[in-house]
Amino acid sequence: MEEEIKSEFNNCSFSIEEDDQILPTLLTYCINYKLSPLDLASSWEAYYLSSQLTGSVVKNAHLDGFLLHLQNEAKEKLNKEEANVYSSNDIDILMHNGSGGPDEAIQNSPSSQNQRPVFDVSTPHTNGKSQSGKDLGASANRLTPFGQRTAKFSPHFVFNNALNGANELANQEINNSDEDEIIRRVRPGQKCSLSVISSQPQSGCRFMYDRTENRFNFLENRIRKSTGMFTRTGLYGELADATVASEEEIFAVGIIACDAEGHLNDKSVLLQCSAEHSCGQRVRLDLHNLTKFSLFPGQVVGIQGRNPSGHYFVALKVFDSLPIPNEIACPPAKKQASPIEDAPSTSSPSRVLSAIIASGPFTTSDNLLFEPLQELLAYARRREPQLLILMGPFVDSEHPNIKKGTVDRSFRDIFLIEIISRLQDFTQYMGSNTHVILLPSIRDAHHDFVFPQASFDLNLLEDSRYQVDDITSLANPSSFSANEIIFGCCTVDVLKQLSGEEISRNPPNELSDRIGILATHLLKQQSFYPLYPPAIGVPLDFSLAPEALKIPSFPDVLLLPSDLAPFIKVLSIGNENEEVIKTMCVNPGRLAKGIGGGTFLELHYNRQIEKTNASIIRI
Numbered sequence: 191m192e193e194e195i196k197s198e199f200n201n202c203s204f205s206i207e208e209d210d211q212i213l214p215t216l217l218t219y220c221i222n223y224k225l226s227p228l229d230l231a232s233s234w235e236a237y238y239l240s241s242q243l244t245g246s247v248v249k250n251a252h253l254d255g256f257l258l259h260l261q262n263e264a265k266e267k268l269n270k271e272e273a274n275v276y277s278s279n280d281i282d283i284l285m286h287n288g289s290g291g292p293d294e295a296i297q298n299s300p301s302s303q304n305q306r307p308v309f310d311v312s313t314p315h316t317n318g319k320s321q322s323g324k325d326l327g328a329s330a331n332r333l334t335p336f337g338q339r340t341a342k343f344s345p346h347f348v349f350n351n352a353l354n355g356a357n358e359l360a361n362q363e364i365n366n367s368d369e370d371e372i373i374r375r376v377r378p379g380q381k382c383s384l385s386v387i388s389s390q391p392q393s394g395c396r397f398m399y400d401r402t403e404n405r406f407n408f409l410e411n412r413i414r415k416s417t418g419m420f421t422r423t424g425l426y427g428e429l430a431d432a433t434v435a436s437e438e439e440i441f442a443v444g445i446i447a448c449d450a451e452g453h454l455n456d457k458s459v460l461l462q463c464s465a466e467h468s469c470g471q472r473v474r475l476d477l478h479n480l481t482k483f484s485l486f487p488g489q490v491v492g493i494q495g496r497n498p499s500g501h502y503f504v505a506l507k508v509f510d511s512l513p514i515p516n517e518i519a520c521p522p523a524k525k526q527a528s529p530i531e532d533a534p535s536t537s538s539p540s541r542v543l544s545a546i547i548a549s550g551p552f553t554t555s556d557n558l559l560f561e562p563l564q565e566l567l568a569y570a571r572r573r574e575p576q577l578l579i580l581m582g583p584f585v586d587s588e589h590p591n592i593k594k595g596t597v598d599r600s601f602r603d604i605f606l607i608e609i610i611s612r613l614q615d616f617t618q619y620m621g622s623n624t625h626v627i628l629l630p631s632i633r634d635a636h637h638d639f640v641f642p643q644a645s646f647d648l649n650l651l652e653d654s655r656y657q658v659d660d661i662t663s664l665a666n667p668s669s670f671s672a673n674e675i676i677f678g679c680c681t682v683d684v685l686k687q688l689s690g691e692e693i694s695r696n697p698p699n700e701l702s703d704r705i706g707i708l709a710t711h712l713l714k715q716q717s718f719y720p721l722y723p724p725a726i727g728v729p730l731d732f733s734l735a736p737e738a739l740k741i742p743s744f745p746d747v748l749l750l751p752s753d754l755a756p757f758i759k760v761l762s763i764g765n766e767n768e769e770v771i772k773t774m775c776v777n778p779g780r781l782a783k784g785i786g787g788g789t790f791l792e793l794h795y796n797r798q799i800e801k802t803n804a805s806i807i808r809i
Contacts, residue, residue: 191227192217198231199248201455203693204238206248215253223260232690233260239689240755244701246694266784335785336554336561341808343569346779346789349758349804381623382543382576384662387669387676390738393647397640397731404732409445409722411736413464416490417443419513426492426509432463433473435500442503445722446489447472454487454693461493461503473497476504477695483508484707486692488722490715511714511763514744514771541797543673545577546570548790549681549751550631551586551782552609558591560608562782562809566790567616569809570624573792577672578616578624581681581751582631584609592635601636610648610661617660627670628663631681632729640729641682641719642667642738667718669742675795678745680718685709685752685777687725706759709750709775713763716741747795748775755779756789756806760799774799781809 192213196206206212220230234248237259243252391397420426420443432442444461448454459475475493477483485491485508492509552563570578585601586592597604613626630637630646638644645663664670667680688708696702711720718739724730748761756779764770779789787809794803 191220194227195220195230198227199234201453202231202235203695204231204234204246204248207250209250212248212250212253219257219260223264225260233263235689239705242705242755242757244703246696246702334554334557334559334561336782336787339787342565344808345805346756346808347758347806349774350800350802380576382625382673383671384577384625385671386664387671388738388740388742389645389665389668389670391642391644391665391734393644395644395734397638397734400731400733408732408736409462410465410470412490413443413445413462414466416492416512417464417467419515420492420509423513426494429467431468432461432493432495432497432503433468433471433500435497437496437498439494439496439506441492441494442467443490443492446485446487446491448487449474454485454691456693456695459485459693461491473503474501476502479504479506480508480695481697482695482700484510484692484694484711486688486711486721488720489711490720510711512716514716514764541674541795543577543675543793543795544573544575545579545672545793545795546573546575546790547579547581547749547776547778547793548781549581549778550583550633551589551780552580552584553586553589554782554785554787555590556785558589558597558604558608560612562787563609563612565787565809566781567612570616571619574620575624575792578626579629579677579679579749580613580626581629581679581749582637582666583633583635583681584628584631585635587633587635605634605636613661622660624660625672626661628661629668629679629681630663630666632666632727640731640734641724642731642734665738667739669745675747676743676745677747677749678718678741678743679749681751682719682728683752683754684712684719684721685750686754687721687728689754690725691721703759705754705757706761706775709748709759710761710763712741712748712750713744713761713771713773744771745773746799747793748773750775750777751780752777753780756791758791758804758806772799774802774804776804778806 195213195216199206206216216230219225220227225233234256237256240259241255417429420441421429427441430436430440430442432440432444442461442463444463446454447460447462449458449460452458456477459477460472461475462470462472464470476495489510490512493503493505494507494509495503495505497503546566546569548566552566553560554562585604591597592601599607613628617624617626628646630643632639632641632643637646643666645665645668648661648663664679666682667678669676669678671677685705685708688711689704692708692711694702694704694707712718718741719728719730719735744763754777757775757777759775761773761775762770763773776791776793778791781788781790789806789808792805792807796802
């Protein structure tokens with residue numbers, strides 16, 4: 191079994207240090223936590239990414255931290271199995287059955303009386319009671335673990351912390367909200383200009399109509415377009431068929447594939463070429479001559495090498511970055527976009543922006559009170575950002591109450607009451623100086639389960655109480671511009687999925703930033719989702735994907751919410767023949783994690799990345 195463990199770690203591109211204690215210790219972990227060697231290797235990869243370790247060697251010094259990670263995983267699994275034995279309604283009944291006593295004391299405690307009551311969407315707001323007569327406000331007046339947290343709004347990570355001047359707000363005390371509202375409203379605001387670059391598909395589009403022909407065309411067109419990009423540069427020589435035996439060194443373009451089901455490894459890598467040059471045939475890649483590479487299924491690459499036998503294409507050099515077209519690399523001022531609204535005379539300076547960015551879930555796993563969202567909006571009221579970007583899931587299909595069907599409202603009602611009504615109150619309070627952007631997720635229970643995913647159709651809200659001024663919904667994925675700063679967003683956890691499929695090799699003793707490498711793949715492939723076949727659980731529709739997944743303009747800020755550890759990184763793409771393009775890539779984390787709070791991002795962009803300040807904050 192030790193050999194199986196070693197083999198699975200090697201398949202995940204990790205090697206085990208020559209130490210007599212490591213393999214027996216890992217075997218003990220398998221036995222104690224009832225894990226297979228594959229599960230243990232997957233857990234190590236999750237620990238490696240979340241701890242942001244460097245190097246690919248498993249060392250004895252790492253084992254204590256890995257053991258703690260396994261213990262936490264076991265506790266989380268046990269908590270999920272034991273959680274929600276009673277529904278929220280059952281708890282309310284138990285709390286109301288007694289007269290006096292500790293339960294009533296908890297319900298009427300002063301700290302719980304400022305909670306916002308939950309209203310039913312079908313009737314006007316009447317004292318917190320719904321049409322059915324149930325007191326929905328009672329469930330909001332309970333003490334919760336989230337409400338009892340102590341460390342509120344503490345910085346988790348600060349990018350460019352040394353900057354001062356316009357970014358001094360990031361270091362002020364943020365819990366003081368005693369500012370006079372009259373003074374706040376008299377102060378002249380700076381409204382940002384906002385325009386959409388790409389947001390497809392449109393609301394109401396047909397999906398689940400893709401056929402095998404769509405899948406073939408999707409792959410073939412990607413290979414052909416990429417081939418044209420390489421050819422037009424004139425730097426790589428004449429294109430040849432990699433499947434034909436040849437002793438001469440040739441250049442070929444194709445897409446990386448795996449020779450069987452399961453994870454990719456350096457012995458199972460295939461290159462699928464275009465139907466035009468090789469009738470769509472595949473050839474096995476020999477990577478032993480390469481000292482450095484990073485490959486995953488679906489990646490389009492250019493390869494220099496030779497095929498002496500006709501069975502193996504011996505790779506000598508891999509080009510994993512597609513040449514950058516002028517229309518993608520052009521300055522922001524030249525980009526064409528569809529304006530959402532014109533900037534007023536009080537608009538802020540070009541390429542200067544303040545924003546708060548958060549990704550769902552927006553409620554903790556023990557209730558549907560949406561307390562983290564309430565706290566975030568209260569924080570945004572004090573900070574007054576020009577832009578508030580909220581990325582799904584909003585009504586999380588993975589929430590225990592929704593999975594078990596214990597909620598007494600429709601998913602749409604939950605979205606309207608808990609999300610839209612709160613955002614409506616927020617925009618009315620802030621005026622027109624703060625704009626809200628919503629992006630859906632495939633985990634949204636009230637929205638279409640398809641990727642790419644159309645935006646929420648806020649124009650179809652039937653209830654006149656839900657006005658959506660200063661609220662814009664975009665597709666998943668999408669690109670937009672605010673004050674000429676380009677944002678790219680995708681709410682599918684593509685980083686986590688790539689980390690499970692990518693294989694890599696680095697020179698000995700060379701430190702590598704694996705998270706940065708994974709994020710850079712999206713820019714190099716010029717796609718929000720370059721992985722093929724898609725990960726389990728991703729409903730990729732190939733009839734919608736070709737244009738919707740394309741990155742139309744290199745973003746200044748790339749938003750990739752993920753279950754991996756939150757981060758802020760600067761990605762650089764380009765080579766000696768191209769201008770280097772820099773992008774700030776951000777994973778703001780999840781606003782709610784389990785029964786506690788998570789993290790969000792506060793951004794102060796100041797013309798260029800070097801002068802920009804950003805903070806990941808624990809809520």
